[in-house]
Amino acid sequence: MTEARIDPPQASFPHPYDLELQLERMRSETPFRTNGRDSFTLVREPGFTLLLVVLSTGATLPEHKAPGPISVLVLEGRVAFSAQGKRLELGLHGLVTLPAQVLHKVEALEDSAILVTIILPITPTDAV
Numbered sequence: 034m035t036e037a038r039i040d041p042p043q044a045s046f047p048h049p050y051d052l053e054l055q056l057e058r059m060r061s062e063t064p065f066r067t068n069g070r071d072s073f074t075l076v077r078e079p080g081f082t083l084l085l086v087v088l089s090t091g092a093t094l095p096e097h098k099a100p101g102p103i104s105v106l107v108l109e110g111r112v113a114f115s116a117q118g119k120r121l122e123l124g125l126h127g128l129v130t131l132p133a134q135v136l137h138k139v140e141a142l143e144d145s146a147i148l149v150t151i152i153l154p155i156t157p158t159d160a161v
Contacts, residue, residue, distance in 0.1 A: 050075055052085065052108065056146050059087045070094070070141075080155040085148055088112070088141035096138040101153040104130045110145025114138075 055073060065071040069092035076083040086094070088110075096115075105114060107127045114121045114129050116137035121129060131137055139147065 048076075052146075052148075055085055056087060056109070059085070065089070068092070080153050082151040082153070083148070084151070086139075086146065088139070088145045088147070090141055090143050092141045094139040096136050098134050098136055099131070099151050101133045101151050102130065103133075103152075104128060104150045105139065106148045106150075108146040108148055111142040112145050112147060113140045113142055115140070 055075075059065055059071045059073055062071060065087055069089035070087065072084050072086045074082065075085055088094070105112075105123075105128070107123045107125055109125065111122065111124045112127075114123055114137065116131055116135055121127075122142065123129060
């Protein structure tokens with residue numbers, strides 16, 4: 034999963050996102066056309082990361098762990114979310130949460146888009 038691209042910081046808040054436009058852009062770019070998946074970091078703040086992920090049918094996010102608790106919200110399509118020997122099929126607006134450091138994987142059962150939230154503890158050096 035590519036996380037190198039991050040939305041530029043905004044001077045004002047609240048910060049609106051046009052997810053439909055961003056999904057269109059991601060699906061037209063090389064990582065998605067080549068690998069059938071792509072991700073874009075919408076927000077990376079101390080303690081909070083928000084990722085937009087697109088997957089073509091059959092594409093997977095291989096088994097991995099997140100450093101903090103996560104939520105995965107299906108924006109488009111249908112995915113299989115697997116963790117701790119369980120497999121959940123999530124459709125449009127399906128939501129799953131998972132504690133930190135639990136192995137999990139995601140497989141697109143059809144062309145899909147998911148919104149991933151990762152929460153991390155804020156350390157004293159983050160608060161500066």
